[in-house]
Amino acid sequence: MRIVVDLVRCQGYAQCCFLAPQAFKLAGEEALVYHPNPDVAQRQQILRAAAACPVQAIRTDRLEDAELTHEAESA
Template sequence: MRVVVDLNRCQAYAQCCYAAPERFVLQGDEILAYDPAPPAAERAAIDRAVQACPVRAIRVEHDETAERAA
């Protein structure tokens, strides 16, 4: 699983930080720090963060080959 955030689209609403606080952190007033390669066990939290983003700046790319091997 790979997390990609369009930082040009992100408006720092921080809804992802509430949905997945271990993976998304708002630094200062508007700088989003995030884990681009979270563990598969965090998938539910990451999916909540994707859904919570009001501007749809977050997407998840899944590596089908790696997920089948796991």
Template sequence: MKVVVDMTLCQDHGQCAIAAPEVFRMDEDSKLVFDAEPDGSLSDAVQDAIDVCPVQAIFLER
């Protein structure tokens, strides 16, 4: 599983960090950072993050 975030679309709302904190987080500058290759057991959490992203900037490659 590979997580891709289109950083040109991302507006750092942080909803993904709430939905899947094991994969997404906001850094000290409130910018998104994420694990591009999280453990497969986190696929449901990643899908939740994809679903809540207000600008649809998160994609999943399998």
């Protein structure tokens, strides 16, 4: 799984931090820090966190799909 966060769109509401604390953390009051390739065991928490984002700043991809897309674009 891969996480991509639009940090310009992110407003620091921290819903993701509450729902998936192993993947998302706030540094200071508003700076989001996240793990771009979290453990697959956290998948459900991360999907819930992405769905709960009030500004829809979090996108998730299955890592296998992302790699296939990258390979297709490179060819």
